Amino acid sequence: MFHYSDILMAMRQATVRSEDPGLASQPTGPRGSTTVQRVLAVAAHPDDLEQLCGGTLARYARDGHVVTMCTVALGDRGSYVESRDSTAARRSMESRSAAARLGAELIQLDVPDGEIDDHDPALVKRMVDAVRTANPDVVITHNRACFRSAIT
Numbered sequence: 001m002f003h004y005s006d007i008l009m010a011m012r013q014a015t016v017r018s019e020d021p022g023l024a025s026q027p028t029g030p031r032g033s034t035t036v037q038r039v040l041a042v043a044a045h046p047d048d049l050e051q052l053c054g055g056t057l058a059r060y061a062r063d064g065h066v067v068t069m070c071t072v073a074l075g076d077r078g079s080y081v082e083s084r085d086s087t088a089a090r091r092s093m094e095s096r097s098a099a100a101r102l103g104a105e106l107i108q109l110d111v112p113d114g115e116i117d118d119h120d121p122a123l124v125k126r127m128v129d130a131v132r133t134a135n136p137d138v139v140i141t142h143n144r145a146c147f148r149s150a151i152t
C-alpha cells in the first residue's frame with residue numbers, strides 16, 4: 001500500500017489541466033454527460049486491473065473518458081515454470097496489450113514482486129508522479145481489505 005495522503009495531495013495539486021481540443025470536441029461522457037473524466041486505476045500486479053475492474057475501465061474508455069492503468073509490481077513471481085525475467089516480460093506485454101485494447105495509457109512501475117515498500121521514498125515519489133501524470137478525477141484501486149493489497 002502507498003501513503004494515501006501523498007497521493008491525495010498530488011491529486012489536489014494537479015488542478016491545472018491542459019486544454020486538449022481533441023477531448024473538448026468529443027461530445028461523449030457517462031450516460032450522455034459532456035464531461036470527460038480522467039480515470040486512474042492502480043493495482044499491484046499485471047492482470048489485477050483487468051480481472052478486478054476491466055469492464056469498468058472498458059466502459060469508461062468506450063464512453064470517451066481518459067483512462068490510465070498503473071501497475072506497481074512486475075508480476076515476476078507469477079509462474080512456477082517460467083523464469084522470473086520471462087514471466088515479467090510476458091506479463092508486461094499482456095498489460096500493454098490490454099491497455100491498448102482498452103485505449104488506455106499504461107504506467108508500469110516495475111517493482112519486483114514481494115519488494116513493494118510503501119515506506120520507500122523513491123517508490124512513493126514514483127507513485128505520486130504517476131498520479132500527477134494521470135491527473136485523475138477518478139481513482140480506482142485495491143480496497144485495503146483486498147488480499148491483493150497485502151501482497152506488497
Ligand SMILES: [Zn+2]
Nearest residue numbers: 044045048148
Ligand atoms: Zn495481483
